Amino acid sequence: MGTVTSFLRLDRMKVLRHQMQRDSERVRAALETIQHREEMVAGSVFERRRRCGKRGCRCEQGKLHVGQILSVRRAGQPVWTSMNASSSEMTVTLVGNYQRFRKARRELMQTFQRLIEAVDELGCLKLKES
Numbered sequence: 001m002g003t004v005t006s007f008l009r010l011d012r013m014k015v016l017r018h019q020m021q022r023d024s025e026r027v028r029a030a031l032e033t034i035q036h037r038e039e040m041v042a043g044s045v046f047e048r049r050r051r052c053g054k055r056g057c058r059c060e061q062g063k064l065h066v067g068q069i070l071s072v073r074r075a076g077q078p079v080w081t082s083m084n085a086s087s088s089e090m091t092v093t094l095v096g097n098y099q100r101f102r103k104a105r106r107e108l109m110q111t112f113q114r115l116i117e118a119v120d121e122l123g124c125l126k127l128k129e130s
């Protein structure tokens with residue numbers, strides 16, 4: 001008795017095992033990113049286009065000045081700093097490190113959530129019917 005149910009149960013267990021395998025690879029990849037030694041800056045970088053206000057400047061014809069802005073939070077408030085060419089390359093790298101770190105952290109959270117759900121479901125399926 002219970003043959004069909006057993007097949008369905010075994011199928012589902014197989015799917016869960018595959019999913020857990022993929023998730024453990026995701027965890028490993030995310031931890032690799034998190035364990036990188038590079039320093040980081042908690043912020044974001046964006047481009048600002050503006051007119052400078054000087055008479056006769058090319059920006060009056062619509063060729064706006066492009067600058068890179070670093071945005072960080074201090075005491076919960078965003079603080080913007082404009083970057084010059086020499087500081088921006090390094091800052092972009094450091095902010096990129098931070099963005100990758102945060103993305104890996106999000107990935108870990110989602111994967112752990114999915115893993116623990118799979119663990120619980122697998123636990124139920126493994127319970128011997130009495």
Ligand SMILES: [Zn+2]
Binds near residue numbers: 052054059060065
């Ligand atoms: Zn200008």
